[in-house]
Amino acid sequence: NAGVTQTPKFQVLKTGQSMTLQCAQDMNHEYMSWYRQDPGMGLRLIHYSVGAGITDQGEVPNGYNVSRSTTEDFPLRLLSAAPSQTSVYFCASSYKESYEQYFGPGTRLTVT
């Protein structure tokens, strides 16, 4: 199993550009989520999904969109990048009945 994979590992965007961070898992996990990690602020939940076709907002959803068309994939879309979205983004997944989340290696995003 590859576990949770994220692409790209690094990305630089200009303000106003859009892009999609990819996340995939091969463990047939129902639950997937996106976090951002910022110095001094820990990890904050952006969006999550409890299964294909079902998504919901976390604590910092503004400026981000998600969709879940398959169990395996959970892409995060930045609609119009802003410098405040400079961060490290982590995708995580778990079984619906488990509280143990598995994390991807992260995507480091810089918005200039």
Added chain:
Amino acid sequence: AQSVTQPDIHITVSEGASLELRCNYSYGATPYLFWYVQSPGQGLQLLLKYFSGDTLVQGIKGFEAEFKRSQSSFNLRKPSVHWSDAAEYFCAVIQNAGNNRKLIWGLGTSLAVNP
């Protein structure tokens, strides 16, 4: 509101010394508690978890943690630290509000290991 506090932002220990990282939580119900480790430039890896039962839990890499309800603590320990243990350590508690299996995170403790 639920919260997790890691009082020590940064800790330095010598290789071979014992280690204790502190974690305090604020949560009304029985908490589900976790310790994760993040090596530089890497994702987060689960070290151990407590859901119920024995309050002393064993994890990977020789780590253990003890749940103390009376002190609202879940401190992480290791009897002898290795240089490869230098990393960021995060304590977290689950807030299981319906489908939102939200992890409440501490801000982390950065561990440096002197040779």
